[in-house]
Amino acid sequence: MAVIKNVFHGPKEMQEELVRHFKIWADVCRANDPTRPWISADGEDDGEGTLPTYVIHYGGPDSFKRALGTKKPWGVGEAGPAYYGTPQEVAQQSGNPRSYLSFEDRMEGVAAISHKSLMDQHQYEASFSSVFNLAWYGLKPLELGQSDTTKAPALTDGIFFGPFVEGKPGVQPERLGPYSTTLNPGYDPKLPLYATWPLFDAIRDAQAAKPVDYKPAHAFSLDVGKTKSVTEASITDVSVLAGEGGKLAQALGDLGVSVASPGTPATTLLLFVDGAAPPSTDAKAALNRTLQAGGTVFVWGANGATLEKLNQLLPLPLELTSRTASSLVPATQDTLIGGVTPAALYFSERSPSVILNGGLGGAFIEKATPLLKANNTDWMKWNRQGEPTKTAMVMRSEREAKPSGVALAALSVGTGRIVVCNIPAVAQTSQATTLNRTLLMNLGVILGDGTQQRNMVDANGTVTAVLAAGRYGAGSVEQARNVTQVSPDSGPSIAIGNVVSDRPWASVNAAADGALNLKELAGTDQASSTYLSFWLNSPKDLANLLLDPHLPTLDLVTGKVAEAQVWVNAKPVATRTEGGDAIASPLLLAQGWNHILVKAIRGAGENGNLSLRLRSNQNDYLTQLRGAQQILPGAPAPSAVAEVIDSESAKARAIKSGTKPGTVLVSSERDEKGLANARFKVEGEWNYPGVWTSPEAGKRAVWEANLPTAGNYRVEIWYGDDPNNDHATQATVRVKHAGGEKPTRLNLRDKTRQWHDLGTFRFDPGWASVTL
Numbered sequence: 001m002a003v004i005k006n007v008f009h010g011p012k013e014m015q016e017e018l019v020r021h022f023k024i025w026a027d028v029c030r031a032n033d034p035t036r037p038w039i040s041a042d043g044e045d046d047g048e049g050t051l052p053t054y055v056i057h058y059g060g061p062d063s064f065k066r067a068l069g070t071k072k073p074w075g076v077g078e079a080g081p082a083y084y085g086t087p088q089e090v091a092q093q094s095g096n097p098r099s100y101l102s103f104e105d106r107m108e109g110v111a112a113i114s115h116k117s118l119m120d121q122h123q124y125e126a127s128f129s130s131v132f133n134l135a136w137y138g139l140k141p142l143e144l145g146q147s148d149t150t151k152a153p154a155l156t157d158g159i160f161f162g163p164f165v166e167g168k169p170g171v172q173p174e175r176l177g178p179y180s181t182t183l184n185p186g187y188d189p190k191l192p193l194y195a196t197w198p199l200f201d202a203i204r205d206a207q208a209a210k211p212v213d214y215k216p217a218h219a220f221s222l223d224v225g226k227t228k229s230v231t232e233a234s235i236t237d238v239s240v241l242a243g244e245g246g247k248l249a250q251a252l253g254d255l256g257v258s259v260a261s262p263g264t265p266a267t268t269l270l271l272f273v274d275g276a277a278p279p280s281t282d283a284k285a286a287l288n289r290t291l292q293a294g295g296t297v298f299v300w301g302a303n304g305a306t307l308e309k310l311n312q313l314l315p316l317p318l319e320l321t322s323r324t325a326s327s328l329v330p331a332t333q334d335t336l337i338g339g340v341t342p343a344a345l346y347f348s349e350r351s352p353s354v355i356l357n358g359g360l361g362g363a364f365i366e367k368a369t370p371l372l373k374a375n376n377t378d379w380m381k382w383n384r385q386g387e388p389t390k391t392a393m394v395m396r397s398e399r400e401a402k403p404s405g406v407a408l409a410a411l412s413v414g415t416g417r418i419v420v421c422n423i424p425a426v427a428q429t430s431q432a433t434t435l436n437r438t439l440l441m442n443l444g445v446i447l448g449d450g451t452q453q454r455n456m457v458d459a460n461g462t463v464t465a466v467l468a469a470g471r472y473g474a475g476s477v478e479q480a481r482n483v484t485q486v487s488p489d490s491g492p493s494i495a496i497g498n499v500v501s502d503r504p505w506a507s508v509n510a511a512a513d514g515a516l517n518l519k520e521l522a523g524t525d526q527a528s529s530t531y532l533s534f535w536l537n538s539p540k541d542l543a544n545l546l547l548d549p550h551l552p553t554l555d556l557v558t559g560k561v562a563e564a565q566v567w568v569n570a571k572p573v574a575t576r577t578e579g580g581d582a583i584a585s586p587l588l589l590a591q592g593w594n595h596i597l598v599k600a601i602r603g604a605g606e607n608g609n610l611s612l613r614l615r616s617n618q619n620d621y622l623t624q625l626r627g628a629q630q631i632l633p634g635a636p637a638p639s640a641v642a643e644v645i646d647s648e649s650a651k652a653r654a655i656k657s658g659t660k661p662g663t664v665l666v667s668s669e670r671d672e673k674g675l676a677n678a679r680f681k682v683e684g685e686w687n688y689p690g691v692w693t694s695p696e697a698g699k700r701a702v703w704e705a706n707l708p709t710a711g712n713y714r715v716e717i718w719y720g721d722d723p724n725n726d727h728a729t730q731a732t733v734r735v736k737h738a739g740g741e742k743p744t745r746l747n748l749r750d751k752t753r754q755w756h757d758l759g760t761f762r763f764d765p766g767w768a769s770v771t772l
Helices: 002-006 014-032 061-068 087-094 102-125 196-208 248-254 281-292 307-311 361-365 387-399 430-443 477-483 621-626 649-657
Strands: 054-057 074-078 236-242 268-276 295-298 327-328 369-374 406-413 416-421 465-473 507-508 528-538 554-559 563-568 572-573 575-578 582-585 592-602 608-617 625-627 641-645 664-667 677-680 701-707 711-719 731-737 740-746 754-763 764-771
Touching: 002 014, 054 061, 061 074, 061 102, 074 102, 087 102, 102 196, 102 387, 196 764, 236 248, 236 281, 248 268, 268 281, 281 295, 281 416, 430 507, 477 528, 477 592, 554 563, 554 592, 563 575, 563 582, 582 649, 592 608, 608 621, 711 764, 731 754, 740 754
Parallel strands: 054 074, 236 268, 268 295, 295 416, 641 664, 641 711
Antiparallel strands: 327 369, 369 406, 406 416, 465 507, 465 528, 528 592, 528 625, 554 582, 554 608, 563 572, 563 592, 575 582, 677 701, 701 764, 711 754, 731 740, 731 764
16 A cells, blocks of 8 residues: 555555455455454555554554554564665664674664664554564574685585485475575584574564563774864965876865965975875975974875886885775774764765775785775675675675775874875765865864865755754654754754764765655654755855845755755744745855754655755856855864955945954055054055055055964955956965965956955964965
8 A cells, every 4th residue: 555655656546446455355364264363464554444453564653653543453564674774774773883884783783773663562562573584684694515705605615415306395405505594404514503693682682571671792882083173273285296197286175275386385294195196206305304303294095007106205015906995994093083983984875985996005004004994894785785695795795805905094104104095085975075174184284165065056056965864753744843853053063973862964965856865864754854954155145235235135945845944053044835845035144154954844654855955036146155064174163364455444344244253354445554453554556445556566465464362264355346347367365374375366357346265274373464
């Protein structure tokens, strides 16, 4: 019936025909075995009242309570994620962060889920209780007749019987291959009768005469350390050494790193080397300087074609293996991977799924300390694979020999260290971008936004990636509306893997049609609420008309919901429903990063995909929005030095009124010179309101801000309209900071009347300057 209703959307007549057949099938059962009154159909409940029993297919406390209310004998035909649950699904349902590490860890999560289901069935007085799958998932497949499990099974492995005899009654197996059964009634005397998975223990404990709590072998917790906070970051500019065709500098820039131009002074505490396009041996002197200063040389990438050249720079040779992986695991604890959870290293359900396209090996790795390595479990052999083979496939992936899969390793050299990494620097998914930025944060790098953080809102306004938590069950849509599981002001704490009200935040991507795949989230099939979280960076303050009387409007359309609640920076947004969509309007974004939280409420059975789409009366505004699934790790809080060029007093005051607390604003206005914390000076004839009347080479304009404390400050610049189309198109703006000077080229005719981010830098207390 569920398939007719929810898959085929069959008409009432089709449903009535199925009910008629329920009666026919029940009569067949009674005619063939009148001794047993129990007649059931797994997952058909009680056949619309036609069957004497009520049997559920999966389900939870809500459906158990409903079954109890029928006053009929009831039970569960099948339940639990044993045969289908991916590590992500099991982790979300069980709360076990270790579910990603191995198949055994996954099965501990399955055991906990199944034990709870059985205990719930007992609570609601099930006539029989079951989670199915005991023989196949409570027990391990056995390697019958295979002595060396580090090798792939051959046709010569297994248990062999006599030849098949035609006409002889009974089962006549000719060969039982390795992993083809979980029971060994004497087939292979070297193996036990059976070997248990944790699910066996959970079922035993729950079905005991006096049920006991299930106690997993490992606690459902994992200490991964902490990611460095933005206040701990101190490295502003880094140097990248590369040979011809090197792409690492661009990749780092896209990740938000300020890369120094060749020959420009940068920190000696961190030096990047493009491992895929290594520099010449002349670069070895620079490596030695960093190592002697106690710094880190970070070699990112490896290429078989250039490996020999790279090895000329390293103290020990590095090798590249054929190992690939869709999931990584920590090999040890280290500050470089602080805060990196197993969930953050699991890409097996992403597209593309490969996060390691060649393991690192050789004498260098033998001497070094591996930090991240390929998961010994190949989850691609399990996820979405066929039931008859998937368990054997994933067990074989764990047991059979494979080449080195080290993805990140560190070698101490004197007081410094060399780190080698073969995780792609150019991330293909937002999750991979977050992983790379986390590594950079842990290196102490001050990060800007980075273009790789801007890929989750497309030009049409479709939100293509979010973090999601849910589904939170409710008795009705009204009940879901009135219960809040996620606080609207929790934005900065929302991150992949963090748990809120017993549900972890998970990364969710949209399909080509914009639909977000939420079907895999844990929860109920009844009325429910799902929370969606993402961040938007706006170049304009949509709430301050003083800045621009022609500000765009922005709405958020949540598709395929009963209703929705939306918050922007913890403030509720008025929402209305239209034709199955919920429209929140207006979204009054502040300039910079804004947290968007959506509570999508759906009725019973409405658990398909939904969508999020931004719409504006100015389509070009949508192309200026930048998005991120989570704001951490990211740029420091906006304690910014802001500059105003070519402005009038009224404009300056308007801009100033729209700036955030902690901002120091420096204007080119004559009546704003010489303030206690801001000053402006210019060389040459400077015409009010801020234009050189006779520009000459070498002339400069300087904006200065008196900063009370050392710290990380974001520097932004604002300039006005160009009515005569004669402003500079290659103006150089130089930010002088604690680590040196950062030049940026600007086209002053383009994107006027808005703030432009020049980057985030470390400043000492006192006067800081920006020069045009």
